[in-house]
Amino acid sequence: MNSTTTLADETYQPRADSPLHERIRLLTGATSWTLHPFPEANLRSLVLSDGPIGVRGVDEDERPSAQMPSPSAVAATWDVELVARLGELTAQEAKRKGVDVVLAPVLNLQRTPVGGRHFEAYSEDPFLTGVIATRLIAATQSFGVAMCAKHFLGNESETDRTTYIARIPEQALREVYLAPFERAVRVGHVWSVMSAYNQVDDGIQIAPATEHGSLINDLLKGEWGFDGVVVSDWLATNSTVASAIGGLDLVMPGPDGPWGQALEAAVAEGLIDESVIDDKVERVVRLGRRVGATLPAAAAVDENLPTDAATRHLLRETIARSTVVLRNNGTLPLSPSSTETIALIGPNAIEPFVQGGGSAFVTPPYASTPEAALRSALPNASITIHRGGAGRRHARAIDPDLVTTPDGRAGYSLTFLDEAGTPVGAPIVVPADEGWNRGAPESATSAHIEALVTLRTTGPHNIDVGVAGAHSVRFNGETVSESPTVADHDIILDSSANNPDGPVVRVDVGDAPRQVLIESTQQVVDAGAYGRFVRFVLRHDDVASDIDTEIDEAVAAARQADLAIVIVGTNEETESEGWDRSTLALPARQNELVDRVVAANPNTVVIVNAGAPVILPWLDRVAAVLWWWLPGQEAGNGLADALLGVTEPSGRLPWTLPADESDVPVPDGRPRDGVIEYSEGIHVGYRGWDKLGRKPAREFGFGLGYGTWRYDDLHVSGSPEGVQVRVTVTNTSTRDAREIVQVYLEAPGSSTDRPLRWLAGFTIADVGAGSSAVVDVDVDRRAFEIWNVDRHRWEIPDGAYVFHAGRSSRDLRQTIAAALKDQRFTFA
Numbered sequence: 001m002n003s004t005t006t007l008a009d010e011t012y013q014p015r016a017d018s019p020l021h022e023r024i025r026l027l028t029g030a031t032s033w034t035l036h037p038f039p040e041a042n043l044r045s046l047v048l049s050d051g052p053i054g055v056r057g058v059d060e061d062e063r064p065s066a067q068m069p070s071p072s073a074v075a076a077t078w079d080v081e082l083v084a085r086l087g088e089l090t091a092q093e094a095k096r097k098g099v100d101v102v103l104a105p106v107l108n109l110q111r112t113p114v115g116g117r118h119f120e121a122y123s124e125d126p127f128l129t130g131v132i133a134t135r136l137i138a139a140t141q142s143f144g145v146a147m148c149a150k151h152f153l154g155n156e157s158e159t160d161r162t163t164y165i166a167r168i169p170e171q172a173l174r175e176v177y178l179a180p181f182e183r184a185v186r187v188g189h190v191w192s193v194m195s196a197y198n199q200v201d202d203g204i205q206i207a208p209a210t211e212h213g214s215l216i217n218d219l220l221k222g223e224w225g226f227d228g229v230v231v232s233d234w235l236a237t238n239s240t241v242a243s244a245i246g247g248l249d250l251v252m253p254g255p256d257g258p259w260g261q262a263l264e265a266a267v268a269e270g271l272i273d274e275s276v277i278d279d280k281v282e283r284v285v286r287l288g289r290r291v292g293a294t295l296p297a298a299a300a301v302d303e304n305l306p307t308d309a310a311t312r313h314l315l316r317e318t319i320a321r322s323t324v325v326l327r328n329n330g331t332l333p334l335s336p337s338s339t340e341t342i343a344l345i346g347p348n349a350i351e352p353f354v355q356g357g358g359s360a361f362v363t364p365p366y367a368s369t370p371e372a373a374l375r376s377a378l379p380n381a382s383i384t385i386h387r388g389g390a391g392r393r394h395a396r397a398i399d400p401d402l403v404t405t406p407d408g409r410a411g412y413s414l415t416f417l418d419e420a421g422t423p424v425g426a427p428i429v430v431p432a433d434e435g436w437n438r439g440a441p442e443s444a445t446s447a448h449i450e451a452l453v454t455l456r457t458t459g460p461h462n463i464d465v466g467v468a469g470a471h472s473v474r475f476n477g478e479t480v481s482e483s484p485t486v487a488d489h490d491i492i493l494d495s496s497a498n499n500p501d502g503p504v505v506r507v508d509v510g511d512a513p514r515q516v517l518i519e520s521t522q523q524v525v526d527a528g529a530y531g532r533f534v535r536f537v538l539r540h541d542d543v544a545s546d547i548d549t550e551i552d553e554a555v556a557a558a559r560q561a562d563l564a565i566v567i568v569g570t571n572e573e574t575e576s577e578g579w580d581r582s583t584l585a586l587p588a589r590q591n592e593l594v595d596r597v598v599a600a601n602p603n604t605v606v607i608v609n610a611g612a613p614v615i616l617p618w619l620d621r622v623a624a625v626l627w628w629w630l631p632g633q634e635a636g637n638g639l640a641d642a643l644l645g646v647t648e649p650s651g652r653l654p655w656t657l658p659a660d661e662s663d664v665p666v667p668d669g670r671p672r673d674g675v676i677e678y679s680e681g682i683h684v685g686y687r688g689w690d691k692l693g694r695k696p697a698r699e700f701g702f703g704l705g706y707g708t709w710r711y712d713d714l715h716v717s718g719s720p721e722g723v724q725v726r727v728t729v730t731n732t733s734t735r736d737a738r739e740i741v742q743v744y745l746e747a748p749g750s751s752t753d754r755p756l757r758w759l760a761g762f763t764i765a766d767v768g769a770g771s772s773a774v775v776d777v778d779v780d781r782r783a784f785e786i787w788n789v790d791r792h793r794w795e796i797p798d799g800a801y802v803f804h805a806g807r808s809s810r811d812l813r814q815t816i817a818a819a820l821k822d823q824r825f826t827f828a
Helices: 020-025 071-077 080-096 126-141 170-177 179-186 213-223 241-245 260-268 274-290 309-322 370-377 547-560 590-600 635-644 686-692
Strands: 048-050 101-103 146-152 165-167 192-195 199-201 206-208 229-232 324-328 341-345 382-386 412-417 428-430 446-455 459-467 471-475 478-483 504-509 514-523 536-542 563-569 604-609 624-627 675-677 709-719 722-731 737-746 758-767 772-780 786-788 793-795 799-806 812-821 824-827
Touching: 020 260, 020 274, 071 080, 071 126, 071 309, 080 126, 080 309, 126 146, 126 170, 126 179, 126 758, 146 179, 146 213, 170 179, 170 786, 179 192, 206 241, 213 229, 229 274, 241 260, 241 274, 260 274, 309 635, 341 370, 341 547, 341 590, 370 382, 370 563, 370 635, 382 547, 412 536, 446 536, 459 471, 459 514, 504 514, 514 536, 547 563, 547 590, 563 590, 590 604, 624 635, 709 799, 709 812, 709 824, 722 737, 722 758, 722 799, 737 772, 758 772
Parallel strands: 048 101, 101 146, 146 192, 165 199, 165 675, 192 229, 341 382, 341 563, 563 604, 604 624
Antiparallel strands: 199 206, 324 624, 412 428, 412 446, 446 514, 459 504, 459 536, 471 478, 471 514, 709 722, 722 772, 737 758, 737 799, 786 793, 799 812, 812 824
16 A cells, blocks of 8 residues: 555455355344444444434443434534534444444424424525535544435335335435435535435336445446445335345344345346446445544543533534524623522423434433523522423323332333233333333234322322334223234334323322232334334323413412423324424424413513424514524533523524424425325425515524624625635624624526525634624535536526625625626626
């Protein structure tokens, strides 16, 4: 090797005696999260892990993980340097957990606000998505940890996600949906890409994403020169020959799948050339070399990383910087000296929603709550807390102290049974808060569960039991729910196992405690590579005070307080991988709660704790409104910093907030006759709002922060190969503040289909009170290019262009017109 060549650059050459079956074995997982070692290339087993909001590690690794804010929150910072620091944390967490490949970031766009994984994506804009994600990729991989960009391609919906066909017009495919992936490959040099569950119709081929040769072989690996590994989404591969020749390199999870011996037989029959296998092996070996899997194990990373001061500070800063000020009449930032009594109200004040459901889930080492953070930040204030009614469909997790086995031991008893109903091993005692019961014996087909619940508080109670698959549930001997329907791995793919339904029984308690014996006989769910488990979830609500009473009490508290802080939002029942939302309304009676609190106390601040848009009918009637996202383990501390202005809440919306559901350009992502037509073309997100002339509640890029701003002296120079936009911004407020300077382009009178305007660049300016800063924003060639569908190539049309600098897609402060001819700009 010369001095500029690395081991990863070397071409893998199989030995002459290299057994084909050993090479093929490398191409399917050994387990759900690991690959087989490959001694021929001195390659140890590689480890993969979910990671959009933190590195979970493999299933056996029960150590907590640093829990970051959701990707949409990260994008709301518009801060690539902050993103780079999160990338470093991701890499260090991966190393701590022994992970080589982090399955992130999600590069699919927020095409519709009801998308179930909306919170897990970055933005509705392809440029913002690409820039933020690419910086994360580059930063993480610089520490020798691979990122896996996903889901390639057209995975913007969760409804029927394993079967639908995403039919994407050619121009939209190139300019919108492929754009973040292209940037990740060509700029970020991402080391792996995950293919999606769905099928794609790109106008050339209709095929599952795992076997889409047009997208994988011709475009990703051919045109873009991607030299990494294309890995399947888990259980997404359903063919042998088609997926192998279609460009897929790695089937996950293992140990079973459609390759293995079937792939070896296909080579023997001449259906697949052996060179195809060797190319896949070379890619996996190259990945292994890039992550250091051919070297001695690196020194262990500090086990205290998720809780050390630097991690806490970074996550706390990210939350505050991502928080978007949607409205502020001067109430914020709070002044500790003038806030003596606070009524903290709302279901999400009691139980914040810090992470979305599905594969993004991690277990944090601790949880910073709004109540504890505000008490710490405002030690002299008197704070009361009130739920104001439930915000979810299911009851809360049961208090473990209420649950024993019939013979008095803490927890519930579980006995596995074989097909004949004979016990498999002795009964075991399970903690009351354990709902998965993984690792069921192979010979077990069902289980019998007994839980004795003791209720002591006078009044009505709801006991809620969540189960999965065939079951019979009895309360004190009476059957309350039964089903013969057998569940399999589909309940993992549709995420219904995460929040399982089941019977809800009301129990009235008088002067003496009541005991309820819950018995459940239910199937062992065999989810294939996801394991064998029995899902049994105990939930309970003391409903001695009904929702009307809870709202009345919250309103009364607000009326007596100097300040009311209401935290409303969604929860894991609402936003999750596996299903799309049916409505943008806040769950339960939260809108009523806000209206009544504001009427009782005009000095009310509302915090919206949600990852994806919800309709806020009271938005412009409230003193101040903040969007808090899904904030992770430092949730409360980051919120307190934003409220008090310790760190300015300088977030800007990475998507459009609707005022009414009927205005949403793409109202749902449901397939029709198995097909999702991307009929809006390039007009996704705010572009669709602009094209239709509709007014949202808050536009893309919106965010007030705590400063006020003037824009002057816009100047544009350069050619389409690279334009520099320079503008002077003045902080006209009395406090230091941060501005996100956004540059938008227009092409009025264009003969080709183009958005009314589109984001072309952005940067951050931290400016002192009363001071000015000259800001430069670079605009690269791709911002001017269109995809010519007749010639199938990128082009920059001559004609009129308009450059805007401003605070959002609709708050455009300075404008310059230009004419492009023969690749030269003439400015007005």
